[in-house]
Amino acid sequence: MIDLCLSTKSYTIQLNDIDLNSCNNANYIFDILSFNIWTDYLEIPGFFDCSLSFNLKQNYSAVHSTYSIQLDRKLGPLWMPIPCITDDCSEQSLCTLMKSSCSSKKSCTTNCQLSSGSHTLEHIRIQLKSTLLEHEIFTNGQYRFKIKFYDHKKKSIGCFTGYLTLRKNDYLL
Numbered sequence: 734m735i736d737l738c739l740s741t742k743s744y745t746i747q748l749n750d751i752d753l754n755s756c757n758n759a760n761y762i763f764d765i766l767s768f769n770i771w772t773d774y775l776e777i778p779g780f781f782d783c784s785l786s787f788n789l790k791q792n793y794s795a796v797h798s799t800y801s802i803q804l805d806r807k808l809g810p811l812w813m814p815i816p817c818i819t820d821d822c823s824e825q826s827l828c829t830l831m832k833s834s835c836s837s838k839k840s841c842t843t844n845c846q847l848s849s850g851s852h853t854l855e856h857i858r859i860q861l862k863s864t865l866l867e868h869e870i871f872t873n874g875q876y877r878f879k880i881k882f883y884d885h886k887k888k889s890i891g892c893f894t895g896y897l898t899l900r901k902n903d904y905l906l
Contacts, residue, residue, distance in 0.1 A: 743902040755894035763891025797885035798827040807875040
């Protein structure tokens with residue numbers, strides 16, 4: 734019942750930096766080329782809308798691959814982990830994500846087989862939770878997120894780190 738009583742919080746979101754080499758590993762098959770957010774506006778509860786471009790070093794089946802999201806809030810000089818704000822921050826299906834957001838149906842088949850070369854996932858819509866704890870945890874400030882990709886054996890195959898700033902919009906609707 735608490736979920737029904739929550740109002741929407743609106744933020745201006747600014748992507749400050751993307752560190753594509755934060756987990757640089759020569760053995761990774763996913764070479765992250767770029768990450769962008771589609772809008773400078775964010776509502777909680779709501780969706781985070783972004784895009785990701787990557788290069789595959791070889792043909793790859795993403796059927797049993799997963800990805801995880803780690804989110805931290807900057808408090809003074811320290812980065813403090815905060816609770817997951819999506820349905821699940823680990824063990825999310827990379828195949829499902831690709832099916833819903835691949836810009837080229839030719840390169841992203843429905844069976845999640847990817848050819849080597851460049852690929853772009855556009856309008857990746859990550860739903861943000863609306864439960865009380867996750868809803869109230871966000872305030873103005875700096876945030877860091879790390880996204881890691883894993884193969885079917887849970888071995889890391891790619892990752893990147895991003896930094897963003899949230900500013901609460903204090904206007905009435």
